[in-house]
Amino acid sequence: xxxxxxxxxxxxxxxxxxxxxxxxxxxxxxxxxxxxxxxxxxxxxxxxxxxxxxxxxxxxxxxxxxxxxxxxxxxxxxxxxxxxxxxxxxxxxxxxxxxxxxxxxxxxxxxxxxxxxxxxxxxxxxxxxxxxxxxxxxxxxxxxxxxxxxxxxxxxxxxxxxxxxxxxxxxxxxxxxxxxxxxxxxxxxxxxxxxxxxxxxxxxxxxxxxxxxxxxxxxxxxx
Amino acid sequence: xxxxxxxxxxxxxxxxxxxxxxxxxxxxxxxxxxxxxxxxxxxxxxxxxxxxxxxxxxxxxxxxxxxxxxxxxxxxxxxxxxxxxxxxxxxxxxxxxxxxxxxxxxxxxxxxxxxxxxxxxxxxxxxxxxxxxxxxxxxxxxxxxxxxxxxxxxxxxxxxxxxxxxxxxxxxxxxxxxxxxxxxxxxxxxxxxxxxxxxxxxxxxxxxxxxxxxxxxxxxxxx
Numbered sequence: 371x372x373x374x375x376x377x378x379x380x381x382x383x384x385x386x387x388x389x390x391x392x393x394x395x396x397x398x399x400x401x402x403x404x405x406x407x408x409x410x411x412x413x414x415x416x417x418x419x420x421x422x423x424x425x426x427x428x429x430x431x432x433x434x435x436x437x438x439x440x441x442x443x444x445x446x447x448x449x450x451x452x453x454x455x456x457x458x459x460x461x462x463x464x465x466x467x468x469x470x471x472x473x474x475x476x477x478x479x480x481x482x483x484x485x486x487x488x489x490x491x492x493x494x495x496x497x498x499x500x501x502x503x504x505x506x507x508x509x510x511x512x513x514x515x516x517x518x519x520x521x522x523x524x525x526x527x528x529x530x531x532x533x534x535x536x537x538x539x540x541x542x543x544x545x546x547x548x549x550x551x552x553x554x555x556x557x558x559x560x561x562x563x564x565x566x567x568x569x570x571x572x573x574x575x576x577x578x579x580x581x582x583x584x585x586x587x588x589x590x591x592x593x
Numbered sequence: 594x595x596x597x598x599x600x601x602x603x604x605x606x607x608x609x610x611x612x613x614x615x616x617x618x619x620x621x622x623x624x625x626x627x628x629x630x631x632x633x634x635x636x637x638x639x640x641x642x643x644x645x646x647x648x649x650x651x652x653x654x655x656x657x658x659x660x661x662x663x664x665x666x667x668x669x670x671x672x673x674x675x676x677x678x679x680x681x682x683x684x685x686x687x688x689x690x691x692x693x694x695x696x697x698x699x700x701x702x703x704x705x706x707x708x709x710x711x712x713x714x715x716x717x718x719x720x721x722x723x724x725x726x727x728x729x730x731x732x733x734x735x736x737x738x739x740x741x742x743x744x745x746x747x748x749x750x751x752x753x754x755x756x757x758x759x760x761x762x763x764x765x766x767x768x769x770x771x772x773x774x775x776x777x778x779x780x781x782x783x784x785x786x787x788x789x790x791x792x793x794x795x796x797x798x799x800x801x802x803x804x805x806x807x808x809x810x811x812x813x814x815x816x
Contacts, residue, residue: 550777585812
């Protein structure tokens with residue numbers, strides 16, 4: 371039985387329910403990020419979330435698949451749908467290659483600092499994308515696809531002279547930096563505990579990477 | 594007591610010793626790559642290597658630190674020292690930016706296919722570089738440093754007009770692709786089991802990445 375079957379609730383009860391659900395969601399995302407989705411048990415999430423009820427995860431999410439999907443939905447609402455809106459706003463200004471690349475890369479970097487769950491979200495996403503579950507990969511891909519498609523198609527319009535093959539390879543280099551490179555750098559920052567890691571240093575990094583990528587996308591198509 | 598204390602050995606005995614040691618080394622590298630250095634116990638390595646002697650790892654390598662260092666030494670001999678020799682050979686031909694970048698990136702890609710242990714070596718290296726042991730990170734850095742320094746200094750000579758700060762950032766983009774990006778792609782290739790992954794496809798990927806990086810390094814220094 372899910373929360374909806376409990377009948378009419380006071381506002382306080384709804385808030386309590388929402389809080390518990392949200393706490394479990396954030397706890398699970400952090401644990402999945404740290405230990406891998408497969409390694410974490412529902413029992414350990416219940417314990418870590420301190421819900422005082424060993425059935426809480428089951429109650430709100432039924433099982434691990436439901437929980438993973440709920441986190442993906444959360445990231446859709448809080449990261450990827452806003453990113454599409456922001457990119458559409460930028461596109462109205464008729465951006466050049468540099469500004470389009472920056473607008474495309476920045477949203478996923480910014481979440482690292484904008485939200486307490488930003489780093490966990492990045493690592494969790496990476497675990498899904500490189501994990502062994504085809505089902506999770508597909509669910510996650512569905513969520514990032516609107517942003518990915520919009521950015522790719524917009525870039526393509528600015529680079530009509532590249533062959534499709536060369537364009538798609540360069541697109542892949544960009545995606546690798548934006549996903550694997552990003553994740554790796556975050557991991558390194560945590561490992562070495564770089565003291566000056568902050569939104570400003572990250573923004574400078576992205577701006578200089580966009581210089582580099584602008585040169586890369588504009589390079590002669592075949593050596 | 595190490596192998597050296599066992600007194601005079603026949604050639605057969607030496608070969609047997611070397612084989613056992615090598616088997617343990619390769620087994621440990623694969624297990625460290627798969628499960629992480631911290632998670633693997635010496636007991637499980639002994640079992641997996643099938644040495645029939647629970648003390649074999651201790652006998653040859655004393656402890657985990659000795660084993661990790663022996664793998665690092667193995668990679669030094671088989672990957673990084675040859676890579677320096679190859680890069681020095683390339684430097685004698687007075688390469689342009691493109692050819693220098695290719696010569697710098699290719700050796701670590703090629704091992705993926707040249708040796709049965711190539712993929713494990715890449716993953717193990719990545720585990721060390723992003724792992725929590727400062728000691729292992731430093732040991733590994735010592736081994737790759739001669740190649741890294743030679744490539745970085747040679748690139749710098751071809752790009753005298755970039756400020757040191759901008760050059761070092763672009764160098765970092767290259768290193769991230771060559772380490773994290775590479776590792777991530779190998780992981781993805783294994784996850785999705787891409788059927789056409791082969792030395793030729795990898796070489797094409799690197800060549801087109803070098804086009805991109807050549808454009809990136811040559812881009813105007815500040816937007």
